[in-house]
Amino acid sequence: MQVSIVPGCITCGVCESICPEVFTVIDTSIADNSQIPGNEDACREASKACPVDVIVIQD
Numbered sequence: 411m412q413v414s415i416v417p418g419c420i421t422c423g424v425c426e427s428i429c430p431e432v433f434t435v436i437d438t439s440i441a442d443n444s445q446i447p448g449n450e451d452a453c454r455e456a457s458k459a460c461p462v463d464v465i466v467i468q469d
C-alpha cells in the first residue's frame with residue numbers, strides 16, 4: 411500500500427485523528443509511508459473520511 415496526499419488539503423485534522431501513526435497535519439497533511447504496515451485499515455478509513463478527498467491510496 412502507498413498513501414499520498416494530492417493538493418487541496420484543508421488541514422482539518424481528521425486523518426491525523428484517525429491514524430496519527432501515518433498522518434501528520436501541519437501546513438498540509440503528510441503521510442509517513444514507513445508507518446503503514448499494520449495501519450492499512452485506518453489509512454483506508456482516513457481516506458474515506460477526508461472531507462475533500464485528497465488522500466489517495468494505491469494497493
Ligand code: SF4
Pocket residue numbers: 415418419420421422423424425426435438439459460461462463464465
Ligand atoms: S482529512 Fe483530508 S483535508 Fe483533513 S487534514 Fe487530512 S488530508 Fe487534509
